[in-house]
Amino acid sequence: MGVEPFLLASTLALAVAQRLVRRICLSCRESAAPEASILESLRARPDFDQTIRVLQSEGVLGQAGDSLSSIRLFHGSGCVQCHGSGFRGRTAVFELFEIDDRIRAMIMERRDASSIRAEVIGRGMKTMFQDGLAKALLGETTLEEVFRVAL
Ligand SMILES: [Zn+2]
Known part of the structure; x- marks a missing residue:
């Protein structure tokens, strides 16, 4: 950003990233079992195991062996309320982490954003995708919306 690292490291307390997704219309929301191809693409993700752990710890997914087998998604x-779109309004998916001494040191070393993000993910930060998947499982938005904005 062209800012001296010490300025960032000494003034930042929290880093937040967020994207907006469309919110499912509550007047016509329906649940359905997800298509097999969607489950396959979830299972193929390199962060699949961690994603399941995060969602289980939040109580969004059950603790059962194959916790994806019985999930419901929504659309x-x-x-009339949503003019036929199936969506009304927006909600945010986000991720955030605290700037602690280790992160402060990485900023001073001019480490790039992807290494810093890898560091906080390794410590268990819930990613934007995991937040979005949780919101999809809770019926707030669709999985397609989550895939659109979060990798
Ligand atoms: Zn509607």
Whole structure:
């Protein structure tokens, strides 16, 4: 950003990233079992195991062996309230981490953003995708919306 590292390291307390996703219309929301291809693409993710652990620890997913087998996803079928779109309004998916001494040191060393992000993910930070998947499982948005904004 062209800012001296010591200025960032000494003034930042928290780093936050967020994206907006469309919120499913509550007047026409329906749940359905996800398609097999969606489950496959989730299982193929390199962060799959950690994602399951995060969602289980939040109580969004059950603790059962194959916790994905019985999940429900949601969509809006379209109604007068949402002008047939199935969506009304927006909600945010986000990730955040505290700037502690280790992160402060990485900033001073001019480490790039992806190494810093890898460091905080390794410590268990919930990623934007995991936050979005939780919101999809809770019926707030669709998994397609989450895939659109979060890798
Ligand atoms: Zn609707």
